Amino acid sequence: SENRANTVRDYLQNKILENIQLISVVGLGEEKQINDSSTEELRGKNRRVDIFIEKAFAPGEKISRNVLPSFFSTEIxxxxxxxxxxLPNVNFVGGRHVWLPKGQSEILKLLKILKExxxxxxxxxGHICCDYENFDGEDLDLKTFNLSFTRANAIKEYLIKNGIDSKRITAKGLGHLNPVVYPEETESDKVKNRRVxxxxxxK
Known part of the structure; x- marks a missing residue:
């Protein structure tokens, strides 16, 4: 794993020169698998190099994304x-792919729209908060580092279980790439980022 990381480091160093500072290279072996390796495709996804790019923030500086339109209040x-x-109010318990109770009625609305x-x-x-040492967070229930995916997939599985064709739904994990609020300074900030x-x- 360290050799893979060093190969990517050497490639980037030749490309970016002095524009970006490369801080460290670490080999993690099997410590942070994002899948359970039950198939060759999943094993292939575990053979990876994660790259973390961090912006330096001024004291008190904070990023807030523009609010996306609600799927439930937009005409098809x-x-x-x-x-x-x-998906307003569809937020998750920290470290888990379980949505908070207030999200249940919203997911039922989504189910209704898809049926109609x-x-x-x-x-x-799916998205996570807080874990910037990894691309994605650890799913405490599954012990895999693909929490943003398992959050999206939990909703997908619920919709399929309730009659929606699986071919109509794709689940994808975006890790911490697109926070609504950053840095997260309060529990409310964290909850906002734990979302799908x-x-x-x-159409």
Whole structure:
């Protein structure tokens, strides 16, 4: 694993020269698998190098993303393919792929919309808070480092269990790449980042 990391380091060093400072290279062996290695495809995804890019913040500086439109308050006719929507109140318990109780009614709304619009296809994109030592967080229940994916996949599995064709739903994990709020200074900030968003794939 260290040889793989060093290979990527050497490549980047030749490309970026002095523009970006490379701080460290670490080999982690099998410590931080993102999948359970039950198939060759999943094993292949574990053979990886993670790259972390950190911006230096001024004291008191904070990033807040523009609020996405709600999937529940936007008319289907007004939606565009590839648009990203918020699922308001669909937030998760820290370190787990279990959504908070207030999210249940919102997921039922999503189920209803999908049943009423059988041509819709969506991508569910999971997000995490707080863990910036890894691309993705550890799912404490599954012991894998793919928490953002397991959050999106939990909603996907719920929708499938309740009658939605699996071909209409894709689950994807984006780790900590797109925080709503950063840095997270309060529990409210953290909850906002533990979320799943929706991309319209087909109308």
């Amino acid at each position: 006719s007004q939606m565009k393919v590839k648009d990203t929507f918020a 619009n059988p041509t819709l296809e969506i991508e569910l994109q 968003e929706l991309v319209l794939i087909k």
